[in-house]
Amino acid sequence: MVTPDLSVNIAGMHFKNPVTTASGTFGYGDEFLDFMDLGRLGGIFVKAVTGKNRDGNGYPRMAETASGMLNSVGLQNKGVDHFCHEIYPRIRDFNTHIIVNVSGSTIEEYVAVAERINELEKIPAIELNISCPNVKYGGMAFGTIPSMATEVTAEVRKVYKKVLMVKLSPNVTSITDLAKAAVDGGADVITLINTLLGMAIDAERRRPILSTITGGLSGPAIKPVALRMVWQVHKAVSVPIIGLGGIMNATDAIEFILAGASAIQVGTANFVDPVASVKIAEGIEAYMKRHKIEAMTSLIGALRTE
Amino acid sequence: MVTPDLSVNIAGMHFKNPVTTASGTFGYGDEFLDFMDLGRLGGIFVKAVTGKNRDGNGYPRMAETASGMLNSVGLQNKGVDHFCHEIYPRIRDFNTHIIVNVSGSTIEEYVAVAERINELEKIPAIELNISCPNVKYGGMAFGTIPSMATEVTAEVRKVYKKVLMVKLSPNVTSITDLAKAAVDGGADVITLINTLLGMAIDAERRRPILSTITGGLSGPAIKPVALRMVWQVHKAVSVPIIGLGGIMNATDAIEFILAGASAIQVGTANFVDPVASVKIAEGIEAYMKRHKIEAMTSLIGALRTE
Amino acid sequence: MHFTKQVQDLRVISYSRLNPRHFVLELLAPDPLPVILPGQFAQVLVEDSPSTFLRRPFSIHAVDVAKNTFRLLIQIKGEGTRHLSRLHVGDSLNVLYPLGNTFTLPTTKEVLLVGGGCGVAPLLILAQFLNQNKVHPTILVGFRTKEEVSEIEEYAKYGKVLITTDDGSEGEKGLVVDHSIFNRESLEFKKIYCCGPDAMMKAVAKIARLHRVDCEVSLENTMACGFGVCLCCITPTDKGNERVCVEGPVFNINRLKW
Amino acid sequence: MHFTKQVQDLRVISYSRLNPRHFVLELLAPDPLPVILPGQFAQVLVEDSPSTFLRRPFSIHAVDVAKNTFRLLIQIKGEGTRHLSRLHVGDSLNVLYPLGNTFTLPTTKEVLLVGGGCGVAPLLILAQFLNQNKVHPTILVGFRTKEEVSEIEEYAKYGKVLITTDDGSEGEKGLVVDHSIFNRESLEFKKIYCCGPDAMMKAVAKIARLHRVDCEVSLENTMACGFGVCLCCITPTDKGNERVCVEGPVFNINRLKW
Ligand SMILES: Cc1cc2nc3c(=O)[nH]c(=O)nc-3n(C[C@H](O)[C@H](O)[C@H](O)COP(=O)(O)OP(=O)(O)OC[C@H]3O[C@@H](n4cnc5c(N)ncnc54)[C@H](O)[C@@H]3O)c2cc1C
Ligand SMILES: Cc1cc2nc3c(=O)[nH]c(=O)nc-3n(C[C@H](O)[C@H](O)[C@H](O)COP(=O)(O)OP(=O)(O)OC[C@H]3O[C@@H](n4cnc5c(N)ncnc54)[C@H](O)[C@@H]3O)c2cc1C
Ligand SMILES: Cc1cc2nc3c(=O)[nH]c(=O)nc-3n(C[C@H](O)[C@H](O)[C@H](O)COP(=O)(O)O)c2cc1C
Ligand SMILES: Cc1cc2nc3c(=O)[nH]c(=O)nc-3n(C[C@H](O)[C@H](O)[C@H](O)COP(=O)(O)O)c2cc1C
Ligand code: FES
């Protein structure tokens, strides 16, 4: 048969394949140059950029859990100025989409960062991270209140002229309410999920393992929750979805696509195997060949539930 | 040293140790008689009892996931009449607390079941299951709306005279709001967590694995989320907490106790090892000896966070 | 003689690879075996496998009371069975057994056993048991191809063996239901016991109904516990949703909604 | 000569159990080894372990360019290291290496290496490297007890070896910092390299500061990736929060907030 067409179109952007990498798990991409040709990926979501330098949280920031890990990095980054001047020139010419994950503590901060990233010619989209469990607004994580999600999206929408993706938190009663709220605010794409809020304890020392006590759970442990949310949101909104949460291999990726994701992100898997993302792209191609599927697009949301 | 005292007092009930078994994972207890002396457990939470016979959901009802499983049993049981006449006489004389998990689709059903169980002399408590992801009220799971949680608890409180436990769903934005709501309604004890709502897909057949598409996630995968919720609720309410979610061994159990649980439930672990609960009780005793802890009670909520 | 369920560490005392997809483990119990009846199964813990969280169910293939051992015939399907295929003699395996109900004794001597794939597993212990009760069954076993045909000498000890292979490389060509014994006006058997893939068992059940012959099948199902507490393994019967691990795995086809 | 990081299946070509808690693996690379410098480490994938999800970091203990191998010295701590301790010669191991920065060359010949427990691991390759640069260090290694004292002949190839044991069963009694070389008015070394438990390194750092001697330590940390992308392994330095896996594991104590 002909080589399957893995490309997908997401809000007008052409992705050569649906495999991208998750923010905070892939650095700025250049750390992976020893291992792979970045041009084999559909895109790269670089780590969170905030208005100013952030030191992040104290040590320890990581705890291993059953089929997963907790982190409490806390958006450590050198701020948007540093990103524009030091990082952007270094990564702008990678042969794949570079998408910036935009974070903040206030609406003003989100808007200010988005406005700066809007000027960067080679960045076709931003992903608004309203879901970091370590950033609070009035005691609640930003992305858990629909009206707040609409507001921050709408404010960013005013200044950001390219593709606006909004990344949702799974720590909510109704993920569809949040997705609709983001779409109401002008989101072109919904990314989900960010980490589940969790905790780990060292029973011997009788202490929490993370310096922040709680942190974000990622990895295969959360895949069933992530898949469920992608499926629910796919039925509730009509914008494209980028799905992630525990994807370790091509089979996992295909599950997300069947549930309704137009593309997927590989996160924690990058730590276990730096080449995971490329292997996943290859595995999806093999699956399509085996099942005689010519176009990736025919798999999106193609779960048979009758 | 002297033998450590593992007993705990929960809302006036004396438990010989903090190890109990989770509803829906331990049948009515008698299935375990081949494997253990039930008298070695603090208590047994028997499976959900509803007003009338329920056939539960269709097949398949189970999917294995990374460090966990999904189920969509859907409260299959023969109803409260059958429980009172057929089951209760069979189990009433077990040498441990028998607590009935009460479920329903309407407030009236919960009240009716609770009223019947109230008459059973050897049942010292009920656990109100307002958290089953497969039972809906106005499109939302019952236990996700604080006002509904208060209402159903308060109505049951009127007719139920013994210890009233309320079991919460983790599929909410704020677990503390739900816990407070249940306490406001008159809950003596909070049990958490029930299963996380998840989904599994068979990529080869392009179908959901469960007949119900989504189901409840349990097992070690969810432990970090469960621990976090126990910790949050422990800080928010003053009633005792029974903690569960992914407990496989004594170390896991101690983590829940440190986070604030007065007792724990062993759930999915019973499937992997029918003797898990007894081993956990033994392991807790060994831990206390090793750390020279004389009374269980001194470990409850004793996480060091300074 | 005792009937209690065990959860025990058993020792692998022999391992035979029948073909690339199938192998047989012989397991030695530390204490005298409980009574194990044909149709019962065991729940095996797969240690050291990151992706295998729950136990895996396997029919008991044969019992040797003198040696205090029993055997499992395992087909490699996914991670769990692949891990088990890497066991060595001397390794230990945590097993919960015996579980489930049993095939019932026939009231006739004209008995046919039908098995396909790893569904042949419980037929050996059943044939053994029938012999003890003076019944010499005909045993029809189906395989993909000649290379997978195995243990025929074992079955032959207890009855007449008929073979089909999908490709006709041994015995008759086709599926078990294509065998010529079914291709006659009347069937020479009064009782059929069957185990294999769902589609096969349904086809055999159809034949049994057609000829008004009593038929018991051993169902597969996705199991979490294997001893009746999770209610994950139900099948609809004339009594509602019943547990395959307790009320089954053996059901008379009359009771199933087939 | 190439400096690229590798993620490769390496073959275990020798396994030596030093004592019940420690063992050494020698790993053969399929392609010519990249340049490996003292202080660098490897991230090892622990397959078939249900509870070990992330890779495990180990210092590179020694390199043999002629044989195209390197060694890891591993202390059994939890599930991951216990699994690795069960490897056999011929098994394959997926390893990501070489990672991290390196110890720097000294500007003096009066060099002391101090290691405790599995912290001795990077000192062997460091001593080897110092020799190549005409430096013959004194190597002070601390163990719990005589039974754990191991590989002394290896260290002795590259310098003078001093030993402490917690119980005094070999060498001087006490912790490494209790050794008599530290018990003098002035220290006979101008540069200290140290690796071991945090408390030990802090105690050595204190001595180094007291004597105004340059000192480099190799830090441990909880790592998820090992190559700089997760930001989980940070330590506070004069430049803010730095990554132990990239800017470290080796730090000059002047840069640490100790
Ligand atoms: C009562 C009973 C008796 C059995 N007896 C035998 C036996 O004697 N010999 C034997 O080889 N096998 C037997 N099986 C089937 C065996 O349990 C499965 O093949 C095994 O659990 C697969 O495990 P795995 O980890 O290798 O595969 P997995 O990775 O779990 O699954 C691989 C594939 O097999 C399918 N599968 C897994 N488990 C089952 C199941 N229980 N039913 C149907 N499909 C399944 C999955 O959907 C998947 O497509 C029996 C099953 C039951 C319920
Ligand atoms: C850069 C670096 C180099 C290392 N070099 C070596 C070496 O050469 N030889 C060697 O034996 N070990 C070395 N270690 C430590 C080694 O990585 C851990 O002992 C190992 O990861 C434990 O894995 P486990 O699964 O056996 O234990 P786990 O079950 O993961 O943990 C067991 C116990 O060890 C503690 N622990 C686990 N990982 C670490 C860690 N990274 N730092 C501190 N405590 C930890 C845990 O808190 C727990 O109490 C190094 C660590 C780092 C970061
Ligand atoms: C160490 C770490 C750092 C992360 N940092 C960010 C971040 O900066 N911005 C963000 O939107 N998500 C961040 N995430 C969340 C991931 O992008 C992803 O949503 C989550 O890990 C679930 O996917 P996974 O299970 O495939 O890892 C981080 C995750 C990890 C593990
Ligand atoms: C098969 C199965 C059936 C369950 N049935 C019930 C039930 O009837 N009532 C209830 O409150 N919880 C039920 N639960 C939830 C468990 O009691 C428990 O809250 C959950 O599984 C998390 O704990 P675990 O990870 O230890 O299993 C069920 C769980 C499983 C796996
Ligand atoms: S497998 Fe649990 S009831 Fe049958």
Ligand code: FES
């Ligand atoms: S371990 Fe990931 S940055 Fe160091």
